[in-house]
Amino acid sequence: MTGPELGRRRGRRRGEQLMVPRAEFASYYGRPVIKAPSWAARDIAGYFFLGGLAGAGSVLAAGAQLTGRTTTATAMKVSSLAAVSLSAAALVNDLGRPERFANMLRVLKPTSPMSVGSWLLSVYGPAAGAAAVTAATGRLPRTGAAATAGAALLGPAVASYTAVLAADTAVPAWHDAHRELPYLFAASATAAAAGMALAVGPSHETGPARCAAALAALAETAASRAAERRLGMVAETWREGRAGTLLRAARALTVCGAAGAALGGHRRAVAVASGLALLAGSACTRFGVFAAGIASAEDPKYTVLPQRARLEAEAASELAQGGQ
Numbered sequence: 001m002t003g004p005e006l007g008r009r010r011g012r013r014r015g016e017q018l019m020v021p022r023a024e025f026a027s028y029y030g031r032p033v034i035k036a037p038s039w040a041a042r043d044i045a046g047y048f049f050l051g052g053l054a055g056a057g058s059v060l061a062a063g064a065q066l067t068g069r070t071t072t073a074t075a076m077k078v079s080s081l082a083a084v085s086l087s088a089a090a091l092v093n094d095l096g097r098p099e100r101f102a103n104m105l106r107v108l109k110p111t112s113p114m115s116v117g118s119w120l121l122s123v124y125g126p127a128a129g130a131a132a133v134t135a136a137t138g139r140l141p142r143t144g145a146a147a148t149a150g151a152a153l154l155g156p157a158v159a160s161y162t163a164v165l166a167a168d169t170a171v172p173a174w175h176d177a178h179r180e181l182p183y184l185f186a187a188s189a190t191a192a193a194a195g196m197a198l199a200v201g202p203s204h205e206t207g208p209a210r211c212a213a214a215l216a217a218l219a220e221t222a223a224s225r226a227a228e229r230r231l232g233m234v235a236e237t238w239r240e241g242r243a244g245t246l247l248r249a250a251r252a253l254t255v256c257g258a259a260g261a262a263l264g265g266h267r268r269a270v271a272v273a274s275g276l277a278l279l280a281g282s283a284c285t286r287f288g289v290f291a292a293g294i295a296s297a298e299d300p301k302y303t304v305l306p307q308r309a310r311l312e313a314e315a316a317s318e319l320a321q322g323g324q
Contacts, residue, residue, distance in 0.1 A: 173295070177227040181289075220254055
């Protein structure tokens with residue numbers, strides 16, 4: 001606890017007048033209080049989006065396989081392989097050298113989201129690859145079935161672990177929404193996978209994808225609103241600037257895509273347009289959340305003022321308990 005905060009508490013407890021001046025939220029020379037992540041937006045936000053598309057796509061592919069929608073299942077398996085490959089490429093590009101990714105596999109640290117995520121990708125990638133290759137070639141059906149099941153089991157974790165990775169930082173717009181962010185990323189990933197299924201699958205096989213799109217749109221809207229409520233003043237970074245523009249576009253695209261899929265998804269042209277809208281909406285969500293995080297890290301008030309509010313709430317709680 002800082003000296004000014006301690007003095008303020010003691011003064012309130014004794015009924016004395018506050019003598020220590022209230023600290024300002026600005027840092028020295030207006031510099032950020034915390035260091036913003038050095039991640040490149042194109043690489044890491046793209047990595048978030050593509051990983052979500054891959055993971056959720058594997059779940060939809062397994063469902064399509066079980067229900068006899070083989071064309072959609074094959075297309076989704078190939079899509080997931082392409083997405084996770086591009087996702088890994090984006091991560092490696094941000095790291096700078098491929099060997100840095102290999103170095104993260106030297107040990108497994110369950111307390112490190114980055115370590116767990118690296119191992120998760122290293123296991124999921126081959127499973128998604130085997131599922132796609134066996135489906136496309138028609139060979140080794142038993143191996144393909146096992147790979148499809150394995151990729152589907154790992155898919156939800158692949159789709160949402162990047163939210164845990166972001167929330168594990170000190171960035172206010174991510175860390176303070178650590179409870180809601182995994183649900184938001186999972187819903188966004190489901191919307192993207194449903195959109196891909198609508199775009200690449202035959203119209204007569206898109207029934208489950210249309211249902212998934214509607215549920216994902218509702219879940220994403222609910223998770224986003226819950227995150228903004230919890231963030232309080234930090235939610236300004238989700239509503240203003242580049243992040244605000246992207247997140248508003250994400251909501252409009254996702255809702256329009258889900259509505260189009262529900263009302264006219266049985267028609268090929270409408271299904272493709274709705275699917276593309278859902279994919280674009282999911283991408284805007286990831287890039288918008290990323291931009292909000294950078295904005296919150298660069299402005300010192302989003303670090304200092306919430307901390308001050310928590311300290312004052314704690315002091316008020318202590319005073320209330322002492323008066324009982």
